Amino acid sequence: MLNLTDVPAAVDAVLDEFFQATGPILESIYPTVGDGGRALRDFVMTGGKRIRPMFVYAGRHCAGDKITVSETPESVAETLRVCAAIELIQACALVHDDILDRSDTRRGNPTVHRRFEALHRARGWDRDAAHYGDSAAILIGDLALAWADDLFHGVLPVGDTAQREPPRPTPFAASAVWSQMRTEVLAGQFLDITNEASGDESSTAAERVMAYKTAAYTVARPLELGATLGGADETLRRELHGIGIDLGIAFQLRDDLLGVFGDPVQTGKPSGDDLVAGKRTALLAVALQRADGDAAAVLRASIGRALDEAELAAARGVLVDSGAVAETERQITERRDAGLARIEGLDCAESARADLRALAHRITVRSR
Amino acid sequence: MLNLTDVPAAVDAVLDEFFQATGPILESIYPTVGDGGRALRDFVMTGGKRIRPMFVYAGRHCAGDKITVSETPESVAETLRVCAAIELIQACALVHDDILDRSDTRRGNPTVHRRFEALHRARGWDRDAAHYGDSAAILIGDLALAWADDLFHGVLPVGDTAQREPPRPTPFAASAVWSQMRTEVLAGQFLDITNEASGDESSTAAERVMAYKTAAYTVARPLELGATLGGADETLRRELHGIGIDLGIAFQLRDDLLGVFGDPVQTGKPSGDDLVAGKRTALLAVALQRADGDAAAVLRASIGRALDEAELAAARGVLVDSGAVAETERQITERRDAGLARIEGLDCAESARADLRALAHRITVRSR
The missing domain is CATH 1.10.600.10 (Farnesyl Diphosphate Synthase)
Incomplete structure (x- = not known):
């Protein structure tokens, strides 16, 4: 391999x-x-x-x-x-x-x-x-x-495929995971733009976007898909899916922090890009719930428009002072640790567990 | 059946x-x-x-x-x-x-x-x-x-498909036709918008759009796909594909005429819709080639903008007087007759030939 x-x-x-x-x-x-x-x-x-x-x-x-x-x-x-x-x-x-x-x-x-x-x-x-x-x-x-x-x-969409040697059929169980993955990412994306438009501030809405648009699509379903191609049984598939959701949410929460606090040189995106774009992240939902009225108003006024340095600093201040940044870091650690613990319990080769550990760190401890 | x-x-x-x-x-x-x-x-x-x-x-x-x-x-x-x-x-x-x-x-x-x-x-x-x-x-x-x-x-993209009884796999040969069909319709559509933007007046460009966006997608590949599901051999598949291209082009040429001369009550689209939309149809290409300089200029000035009754009448006049309408009617008849003749030569049940004849008339002799 x-x-x-x-x-x-x-x-x-x-x-x-x-x-x-x-x-x-x-x-x-x-x-x-x-x-x-x-x-x-x-x-x-x-x-x-x-x-x-x-x-x-x-x-x-x-x-x-x-x-x-x-x-x-x-x-x-x-x-x-x-x-x-x-x-x-x-x-x-x-x-x-x-x-x-x-x-x-x-x-x-x-x-x-x-x-x-x-x-x-x-x-x-x-x-x-x-x-x-x-x-x-x-x-x-x-x-x-x-x-x-x-x-x-x-x-392959070639001119005449009739004479080609067909590959062995992709297993039906893998097609089923493939189907779920595509529906979930499109539904998650639809929810994301709708939350932006409606200004939905609930944690539930933000969490669903994370779960479907990112965690399922980026980690959980790919892991499950690979396992299914390998003929994994239902127990292993479910366990990998669960690990994938934990790691995928940690990945997205890290992304939320980078989207507001990331170094443009590292991320390749402008400072505070998620605020300017009006993204309804979980980080934002926590801050809007926890900040007092005035601070929440400052933050709310910073969503979905161009910001100068002072305005960006003020919005960042609310995210920090409300405890939302610390809470998000805490959730990242919690989700990553939960995923890592479940990886240790997997009934598979140590080399496979080592791969998963490496990927878990790669996607949750990053600066870009 | x-x-x-x-x-x-x-x-x-x-x-x-x-x-x-x-x-x-x-x-x-x-x-x-x-x-x-x-x-x-x-x-x-x-x-x-x-x-x-x-x-x-x-x-x-x-x-x-x-x-x-x-x-x-x-x-x-x-x-x-x-x-x-x-x-x-x-x-x-x-x-x-x-x-x-x-x-x-x-x-x-x-x-x-x-x-x-x-x-x-x-x-x-x-x-x-x-x-x-x-x-x-x-x-x-x-x-x-x-x-x-x-x-x-x-x-089905349902919550958990692991326990579902999988259907028999769709034959690989059908997947190959399905693949070609999807690529062809998207490529044809891409060509269509690009011809509109570039103002390409060549008959070749218009014919390629007809062949890929309409004839292959609407008739030829569906026929071939059905035949493949039925286990047809290569000879029958190719023959049905050829019939489909003939009938599909006749269908599109009829659509081109309806797009300029159709009755809005019947078609459900505004009068002269294709001209207003700037569609680069085969009808238009023929007219621009055959009309003299002044008439071609009148027609060219009617493409891709709102038209009042007099302007629409003038553009229609050029299409008729240049002989483009008669030429298009001639091509419809030629393609339909070619398709019908090939249907008679098909080595299949008479009831199947009757279905094809009925569909051939339905898509080429219509007012909407």
Whole structure:
């Protein structure tokens, strides 16, 4: 079996092969369609930490030793294909998110909708460049979502697939986890934008977004998916899902803190980005509950608009003084420790537990 | 086997069951997420001619008698599930199209993005209602696309699917056609908006949009998909695909004529809608090639903007006088006759040929 640290490069190789196969198909439909394929390839191949594939692989590792599935090249290829498929889901999620959040940059490059807006202007085309950019990015995200399913099921959208040797079918139990994961992330994202619009200040609303948009999608379902590919029984799958929710929530809470207090040089995002964007995080919900009336009003007035240095400092002050930051740090520690303790109790190889520990630290103790 | 005319109701029953299963899942994530599920259900269940499912069924019928696949209830259920899955692809395509085209109404109701814009206003929420509407509709379209794949593979995104009896796996050969269909419709749609933006006047560009966005997606791939589910051999699949391209192009050319000359009462769209929307149809390409300089200039000036009665009449005049309308009618007849002739040569049951003939007339001789 590959080591965990080899997974990102191995997944990149699968993705690269996929784009080499699909690029000419789009190009042959019409040269301008080729631009769409290149934008998606560039987006996927330049950046991304491949966190979700590593959790799939770790889950597979947990099941592998326990269930003693023979490690045929085919089973390794299947796992890597599913890992690559998740990265295409992530591409759809980010490309569409960037439209929703009106973001200009991602991973140091223009976002996909801005890339097509710029292309429209550079070619001197007719009518609304920004609307063309959004429209192109909606369709490119859709293509990523459709292709994710193709990869998951081992199908390439090539000209004539009738003669191809089909891979072994992806197990139905894995398809079921895959289905839950996609529904959960889309529902979580829908809830997120709706909370922002409605100004829902309840902890419940923020916690549901964390659970579905982040914890399930980023950690719990990938772990469970990997374990299912390895033939894990229901007990191991449930336990990994539970560990994934604990770690995933710790991950999101860390993200909440970085979203307001992170160093822009490290995070690549502007100072206080989550406040400016109007994100309804759990951190914010705790602060609004705990701050007194005046302080809560200061914080509330800082949500969803541009802030100068003094305003940002004032908002940060409320988050600290209300105890919300300390409470969030406490919850991160609690969730991480709970996850780590459950990892020790897993009935699997020590090398698989070591992988999980390493990932648990990686996603909860970080500065970017 | 069901009759062709029973297919829409049978597909609606599958879709209804699907929404009854998925609705409570979204509702349980958070009540506002339930709004998203209801909007998708309403969109899918109120309207739609179920053309694509009928072609899937017709294709299945062509293969059924020839290959003598036993008509088990399971094989009928599989076909209907695939038919329902296509309607969810169609839901994604239309919901996202309506954002791209900035359409206000669809099937007599507000479009999905306008529904959420209105909900935002009605609830007195914060910030940009139109942007919230677009964002919600992007995510609802994504959900439809993800769910289409779930249905295609017989998976329901329910809370715990581990105990469910899995259906027999959808054949890999059908997954390959499904993959091609999704890539083709998205590529065709991408080409369509890019032609509109670039003002590409070539017949090739317009023909490629027809071939991929309409003919392949609406007729050729559904027919081929149904035949593949029935175990058709390569010869029958290719022949049905070819028939589908002929009929699908005739269908789109009829649509081009209705888009400029159709009766708004019949089509449900404003007069001259395609001109106003700036659609780069084959009809338009032919007219621009054949009209003399002054007439072409009149027509070119009518593309992509609001038109009064006199302007619309002038543009229509150019389409008629240039011979583009007659040429388009000639091509419709040619394509339909070619498709009908090939139907007669199919090595399948007479009842299957009768279904195909009926569908061929239905989609090429119509006023709406």
